[in-house]
C-alpha cells in the first residue's frame with residue numbers, strides 16, 4: 001500500500017498506476033423504505049482515471065454519487081477515499097474539503113454575480129459569500145482563476161453577470177467552480193446534457209486533458225460522448241454493477257444489450 005496519495009498534491013500523482021485506487025466502494029447497500037437502490041455495490045476508481053458510469057433510468061447512478069458525496073448514507077458497506085479515508089463518517093462539506101468535487105446536471109451558479117466572482121467564492125469555500133468577495137486574492141489564486149477561465153473559454157466573459165451566459169457557458173463555469181477548488185476526484189452528472197455539438201466536443205477534449213491530473217467519474221447517457229472520452233466503463237443496473245470494461249467490451253455484452261443498449 002502506498003502512502004496517502006493526495007495529502008499534498010504531487011506532480012508524480014499523474015504517473016501513478018490507475019490501479020492505485022483513489023476511491024473504493026465495497027458492498028455498499030442503500031435502501032429507501034424497503035426499496036434497494038444499491039445492492040452490494042463494489043467499485044474502484046483508479047488515480048487519474050476517467051471512468052464513465054452508464055445504465056438505464058433508476059439504475060442507481062445518482063444514488064452512487066449521493067453516497068460518495070455524503071448526501072445519502074449507506075446502510076452498510078465501506079467507502080474509502082485516498083486509500084485510507086473512510087468517507088462514511090464525514091459530512092458533505094468535509095468530503096468536499098477532502099478533494100471530492102461534484103457537478104450536478106443543472107447549473108447552480110450565482111446568476112447575479114460575475115463569472116470571476118463565482119470563481120473567487122468557490123476558491124474560498126471556507127468563508128461566507130461576502131467575506132470571500134472582500135478578501136483579496138493572492139497571486140497564486142489569481143493565476144489559477146486565469147488558467148481556469150482560459151481552460152473553460154470564459155476569459156472574455158470574466159466580468160459578465162453569470163445569469164447572462166448561455167446554458168453551455170454556465171455548464172463550463174460550473175466545471176470551473178470545481179476546478180479552482182483543485183479537487184482530486186471530480187464527479188460529473190451528465191455534463192454533455194444540453195450542450196451544442198461544438199461544446200460537447202470541447203468538453204470531451206477538456207476531460208481527457210484533466211484525466212491524469214485529476215480522477216473523473218462521469219455519469220452520462222449520451223453514448224457518443226462516452227465513446228469520445230471513456231477508457232473504462234461501468235454499467236449499473238438495479239443498483240449493481242452489471243458489467244465493466246472498455247466501451248467496446250460492454251457494448252458487446254449480451255446482458256448490457258438486453259437491459260440498456262437495445263438491439
Ligand SMILES: Nc1ncnc2c1ncn2[C@@H]1O[C@H](COP(=O)(O)OP(=O)(O)OP(=O)(O)O)[C@@H](O)[C@H]1O
Nearest residue numbers: 032033035037055056057058059060061062063064
Ligand atoms: N430519496 C429516495 N426515496 C425513494 N426512492 C429513491 C430515492 N432516491 C432514489 N430512489 C430510487 O432509487 C432508484 C435509483 O435512483 P437513481 O436516481 O439513483 O437512478 P439513476 O440511475 O440516477 O436514474 P436516472 O438515469 O433516471 O437519473 C430509483 O428507482 C429511484 O426511484
